[in-house]
Amino acid sequence: MTLDRIRHPALHGKVMTATDAARFIQDGMTVGMSGFTRAGDCKAVPAALAQRAESEPLRITLITGASLGHDTDKILADADVLARRLPFQVDRTLRRKINAGEVMFIDQHLSETAEQLRGHHLAPVDVAIIEATCITEDGGLIPTTSVGNSAQFVQQARHIIIEINESVPTSFEGMHDIYNLEERPHRQPVPLTAADQRIGQPHIQLDLDRVAAIVFTREPDSPSNVLPPDAETRAIAAHINRFLAQEVKAGRMPDTLYPLQAGIGTIANAVLHGFEESDFHGLTMYSEVLQDSAIALLDSGKLAFASAASMTLSGDVYQRVIDNMEFYKSRIALRPQEISNLPEIVRRLGIIALNTALEFDIYGNVNSTHVNGTHMMNGIGGSGDFARNAHLSIFVSKSIAKHGDISSVVPMVPHMDHNEHDVDILVTEIGLADLRGLAPRERAIRIIDNCAHPDYREELRDYFNRACQYAGGQTPHLLDEAFSWHTRYLKTQSMKPA
Amino acid sequence: MTLDRIRHPALHGKVMTATDAARFIQDGMTVGMSGFTRAGDCKAVPAALAQRAESEPLRITLITGASLGHDTDKILADADVLARRLPFQVDRTLRRKINAGEVMFIDQHLSETAEQLRGHHLAPVDVAIIEATCITEDGGLIPTTSVGNSAQFVQQARHIIIEINESVPTSFEGMHDIYNLEERPHRQPVPLTAADQRIGQPHIQLDLDRVAAIVFTREPDSPSNVLPPDAETRAIAAHINRFLAQEVKAGRMPDTLYPLQAGIGTIANAVLHGFEESDFHGLTMYSEVLQDSAIALLDSGKLAFASAASMTLSGDVYQRVIDNMEFYKSRIALRPQEISNLPEIVRRLGIIALNTALEFDIYGNVNSTHVNGTHMMNGIGGSGDFARNAHLSIFVSKSIAKHGDISSVVPMVPHMDHNEHDVDILVTEIGLADLRGLAPRERAIRIIDNCAHPDYREELRDYFNRACQYAGGQTPHLLDEAFSWHTRYLKTQSMKPA
Numbered sequence: 001m002t003l004d005r006i007r008h009p010a011l012h013g014k015v016m017t018a019t020d021a022a023r024f025i026q027d028g029m030t031v032g033m034s035g036f037t038r039a040g041d042c043k044a045v046p047a048a049l050a051q052r053a054e055s056e057p058l059r060i061t062l063i064t065g066a067s068l069g070h071d072t073d074k075i076l077a078d079a080d081v082l083a084r085r086l087p088f089q090v091d092r093t094l095r096r097k098i099n100a101g102e103v104m105f106i107d108q109h110l111s112e113t114a115e116q117l118r119g120h121h122l123a124p125v126d127v128a129i130i131e132a133t134c135i136t137e138d139g140g141l142i143p144t145t146s147v148g149n150s151a152q153f154v155q156q157a158r159h160i161i162i163e164i165n166e167s168v169p170t171s172f173e174g175m176h177d178i179y180n181l182e183e184r185p186h187r188q189p190v191p192l193t194a195a196d197q198r199i200g201q202p203h204i205q206l207d208l209d210r211v212a213a214i215v216f217t218r219e220p221d222s223p224s225n226v227l228p229p230d231a232e233t234r235a236i237a238a239h240i241n242r243f244l245a246q247e248v249k250a251g252r253m254p255d256t257l258y259p260l261q262a263g264i265g266t267i268a269n270a271v272l273h274g275f276e277e278s279d280f281h282g283l284t285m286y287s288e289v290l291q292d293s294a295i296a297l298l299d300s301g302k303l304a305f306a307s308a309a310s311m312t313l314s315g316d317v318y319q320r321v322i323d324n325m326e327f328y329k330s331r332i333a334l335r336p337q338e339i340s341n342l343p344e345i346v347r348r349l350g351i352i353a354l355n356t357a358l359e360f361d362i363y364g365n366v367n368s369t370h371v372n373g374t375h376m377m378n379g380i381g382g383s384g385d386f387a388r389n390a391h392l393s394i395f396v397s398k399s400i401a402k403h404g405d406i407s408s409v410v411p412m413v414p415h416m417d418h419n420e421h422d423v424d425i426l427v428t429e430i431g432l433a434d435l436r437g438l439a440p441r442e443r444a445i446r447i448i449d450n451c452a453h454p455d456y457r458e459e460l461r462d463y464f465n466r467a468c469q470y471a472g473g474q475t476p477h478l479l480d481e482a483f484s485w486h487t488r489y490l491k492t493q494s495m496k497p498a
Numbered sequence: 499m500t501l502d503r504i505r506h507p508a509l510h511g512k513v514m515t516a517t518d519a520a521r522f523i524q525d526g527m528t529v530g531m532s533g534f535t536r537a538g539d540c541k542a543v544p545a546a547l548a549q550r551a552e553s554e555p556l557r558i559t560l561i562t563g564a565s566l567g568h569d570t571d572k573i574l575a576d577a578d579v580l581a582r583r584l585p586f587q588v589d590r591t592l593r594r595k596i597n598a599g600e601v602m603f604i605d606q607h608l609s610e611t612a613e614q615l616r617g618h619h620l621a622p623v624d625v626a627i628i629e630a631t632c633i634t635e636d637g638g639l640i641p642t643t644s645v646g647n648s649a650q651f652v653q654q655a656r657h658i659i660i661e662i663n664e665s666v667p668t669s670f671e672g673m674h675d676i677y678n679l680e681e682r683p684h685r686q687p688v689p690l691t692a693a694d695q696r697i698g699q700p701h702i703q704l705d706l707d708r709v710a711a712i713v714f715t716r717e718p719d720s721p722s723n724v725l726p727p728d729a730e731t732r733a734i735a736a737h738i739n740r741f742l743a744q745e746v747k748a749g750r751m752p753d754t755l756y757p758l759q760a761g762i763g764t765i766a767n768a769v770l771h772g773f774e775e776s777d778f779h780g781l782t783m784y785s786e787v788l789q790d791s792a793i794a795l796l797d798s799g800k801l802a803f804a805s806a807a808s809m810t811l812s813g814d815v816y817q818r819v820i821d822n823m824e825f826y827k828s829r830i831a832l833r834p835q836e837i838s839n840l841p842e843i844v845r846r847l848g849i850i851a852l853n854t855a856l857e858f859d860i861y862g863n864v865n866s867t868h869v870n871g872t873h874m875m876n877g878i879g880g881s882g883d884f885a886r887n888a889h890l891s892i893f894v895s896k897s898i899a900k901h902g903d904i905s906s907v908v909p910m911v912p913h914m915d916h917n918e919h920d921v922d923i924l925v926t927e928i929g930l931a932d933l934r935g936l937a938p939r940e941r942a943i944r945i946i947d948n949c950a951h952p953d954y955r956e957e958l959r960d961y962f963n964r965a966c967q968y969a970g971g972q973t974p975h976l977l978d979e980a981f982s983w984h985t986r987y988l989k990t991q992s993m994k995p996a
């Protein structure tokens with residue numbers, strides 16, 4: 001531990017252990033923690049909190065940027081510390097408790113949490129716990145690998161706990177771009193007009209009086225755990241590349257495209273890797289998370305600039321970034337998630353949004369969150385912020401799951417995260433369906449023909465034809481049959497007819 | 499007919515009959531017409547078009563701002579002129595053809611149509627037919643009672659047909675505020691930061707070379723046909739007033755509130771009338787349509803300014819407006835619908851959005867378009883532009899329809915226009931459910947307790963309890979029973995158990 005990282009001397013006296021810092025958190029409080037898709041989460045205080053819960057009643061509302069690393073959600077869930085959790089998670093143990101109704105999970109558009117705090121739709125944050133690279137002479141907090149909602153938490157919390165992570169090089173200073181939205185009714189336009197523009201400060205300004213504790217840590221982020229591309233995700237990427245090339249050829253987009261957004265997870269990462277094989281160059285990203293694929297594209301020169309709220313990398317790739325910090329710092333900006341995902345900017349820049357569906361239906365409505373319509377997988381994340389306002393909203397999925405026992409193209413989704421209006425293009429390894437300008441009945445034919453797996457295609461056609469014949473309407477459905485594929489799966493572990 | 503209204507003399511030679519003007523429209527073309535919820539639609543050329551279709555093949559794609567008056571959609575549908583129609587409609591005959599699959603209807607977020615034309619997601623507009631008050635010396639077209647998508651149609655069309663309506667007083671000049679979005683990637687922030695601000699020009703600039711025809715008309719708009727408030731809509735309005743007063747008292751909003759948006763139709767109009775009985779003052783509207791209620795609020799001084807894309811009034815109220823034009827012109831701005839509904843501005847201003855649901859489910863997902871999940875009523879309109887980005891998204895509905903045979907609160911909506919993330923407050927005449935910060939299971943209890951009609955409340959509770967017990971999950975549902983209320987209604991004309 002070296003006090004060099006606390007450049008404002010008035011704060012030196014605030015250094016303490018994680019256990020001591022955790023005492024600022026009381027039963028019933030709302031806690032805002034840094035951390036977005038495993039990146040830049042705080043490492044020490046949450047564990048101390050879980051430990052305290054062994055001996056005293058301690059249940060909190062936990063708000064983060066997005067998901068956490070270090071099994072923090074598991075540890076807190078196991079210790080029964082989480083009464084409420086928002087806005088996103090990916091942990092298996094927490095997921096089980098959410099689906100059992102034991103933790104109240106408020107699934108949110110990721111651009112909206114800060115806004116709801118600011119507007120007092122949510123109880124205010126009592127304590128903020130924020131990971132930092134260092135604290136500047138002027139009391140500015142330099143974040144680490146994510147920004148998430150940290151700026152809003154710091155602005156609102158009564159007590160601010162800072163975890164200075166000594167494993168993160170101080171060269172991170174300058175990568176962040178912190179822009180604070182004004183309170184209404186004095187809100188101004190956000191002046192960003194290009195993905196590579198910086199509009200704010202490199203730090204989150206601290207109110208020193210509210211800094212309650214500083215804790216030193218040295219554990220790195222949990223590395224990304226996405227799987228490498230496979231035959232299906234490579235096919236999906238190829239369909240998308242071909243389609244975008246056609247768009248450029250038809251004069252509908254410049255040859256550097258519009259800024260790309262890519263969702264979290266294995267499939268989105270693989271699709272983005274696909275751009276390495278394309279002829280595109282001078283691309284930009286205006287996204288929520290940067291995964292390994294984004295760094296690979298920066299390395300290859302295909303990508304000129306990447307903007308996001310976090311950087312979730314595997315160990316090797318993270319090492320490459322910190323070893324070549326000047327290269328990456330001039331090509332990456334990390335922003336608050338309400339800016340990375342802001343509808344205003346998504347629409348202005350004309351983002352090409354690439355998000356992943358668990359399943360979609362014959363009319364192009366998407367379920368990305370609820371398995372069988374009831375059980376939460378992760379959450380909607382930022383997909384709605386992007387899909388609604390994008391120039392092109394693309395959703396991808398493999399055509400089947402669970403070795404073919406599940407078709408990802410179904411008659412009707414039993415939970416809807418994105419409806420037809422927000423879904424322009426659907427892609428599976430089978431093919432791509434361009435749905436722009438089509439009415440629902442036309443969408444159905446194109447989706448079934450182009451995206452459904454052959455094992456399920458005829459049955460989908462049959463459903464659609466009978467729905468047109470017996471029910472009719474703008475969006476024909478047989479209500480007593482619409483979920484029969486899902487109920488069959490629940491009974492027999494397969495959507496295939498017996 | 500007087501040429502005084504064509505102040506640019508080079509255009510005098512373009513005057514012709516509607517029949518002659520209609521000849522610019524050929525089979526297979528895309529036609530963009532002015533008109534938004536009965537206001538400012540073109541009156542003569544559509545009828546001439548229908549007549550021509552009697553003797554020659556003539557099928558077009560018709561794009562408007564929103565719905566039309568003068569039975570234009572009925573006349574064109576009866577004449578089989580409409581192959582495709584977007585983005586909104588309310589006509590009974592057209593609705594029948596849409597639901598029979600005979601007209602392809604592309605239901606859209608109303609802010610997005612112009613964007614999709616600009617981005618070439620839709621086939622370009624061949625001919626624009628725009629109602630005007632007059633044409634200025636500089637070739638500026640002054641619209642009448644709506645702006646809708648007219649500016650975009652004029653920008654894109656190869657041939658522009660103008661209908662000058664002599665029944666509209668020329669004093670309308672100055673009421674409109676036309677702002678054009680730049681092409682990407684050069685798009686700038688839209689500089690509007692308050693509902694009463696003017697940021698553009700009072701006219702739509704014409705390219706004189708593309709003006710193909712000018713037709714004179716004198717028929718006024720079809721008057722608004724909404725029904726007066728009744729006991730239920732008055733009760734809904736009272737719940738909303740009480741709630742907003744509490745929000746102000748709790749310091750969550752200024753006492754002039756944030757700008758109000760109110761949807762189309764009888765219920766939204768009645769709810770807005772309810773503000774006349776409130777203690778609020780200095781209110782503003784940033785909405786899509788102004789109905790009679792907005793004018794009444796301006797008259798009473800409760801409303802300081804109203805911004806919208808159109809003005810759909812009853813005959814008397816319209817007369818009052820034109821008789822006191824200077825008063826209203828300083829208090830009303832009519833804008834392009836992509837500006838009145840722009841997510842960027844809705845979010846910046848922190849709109850309070852009031853929209854109407856056909857039905858909603860126990861988790862607060864809203865169906866505002868598809869009766870029984872299949873049959874199109876009107877369309878999603880601008881409700882999604884506002885609900886997604888509002889500071890407060892309120893949806894209203896009577897708790898029952900069809901004399902109690904339909905419950906507007908159902909286990910699961912069979913079509914979803916707005917999902918839980920975009921619905922903060924639900925109101926029926928029974929009561930108001932404040933859903934902010936709640937997880938789905940908590941939302942269910944509050945919605946059933948506060949909004950459901952007593953005749954259906956116990957059955958909803960029973961469904962929810964059994965769904966929690968047998969299915970569980972973040973959003974418990976019994977998939978083989980979720981639509982049983984709707985299928986029962988289809989069989990017995992009542993959702994009530996036999």
Ligand SMILES: CC(C)(COP(=O)(O)OP(=O)(O)OC[C@H]1O[C@@H](n2cnc3c(N)ncnc32)[C@H](O)[C@@H]1OP(=O)(O)O)[C@@H](O)C(=O)NCCC(=O)NCCS
Nearest residue numbers: 263264265266267288356358359368378380381382383401
């Ligand atoms: C949809 C989502 C879960 C896919 O994740 P992924 O890692 O790319 O995809 P995978 O194919 O590995 O699927 C993840 C799991 O879902 C399962 N799955 C896929 N389709 C399924 C379906 N239709 N029904 C049930 N399970 C399904 C897979 O079998 C896999 O299960 P496993 O973890 O037990 O192996 C993920 O993208 C997500 O949570 N999206 C929502 C949030 C979002 O879009 N955020 C980005 C905004 S920037």
Ligand SMILES: CC(C)(COP(=O)(O)OP(=O)(O)OC[C@H]1O[C@@H](n2cnc3c(N)ncnc32)[C@H](O)[C@@H]1OP(=O)(O)O)[C@@H](O)C(=O)NCCC(=O)NCCS
Nearest residue numbers: 761762763764765786854856857866876878879880881899
């Ligand atoms: C939802 C909507 C149809 C309600 O219209 P309204 O005029 O306020 O309300 P009404 O109570 O008169 O209802 C209209 C009809 O729907 C029927 N209805 C209401 N609830 C119903 C339900 N759950 N199932 C079936 N029919 C229902 C009514 O009985 C009435 O039928 P009728 O015309 O045969 O008498 C209308 O607001 C709409 O189209 N909304 C979607 C678009 C939108 O929100 N635009 C505004 C954005 S700015």
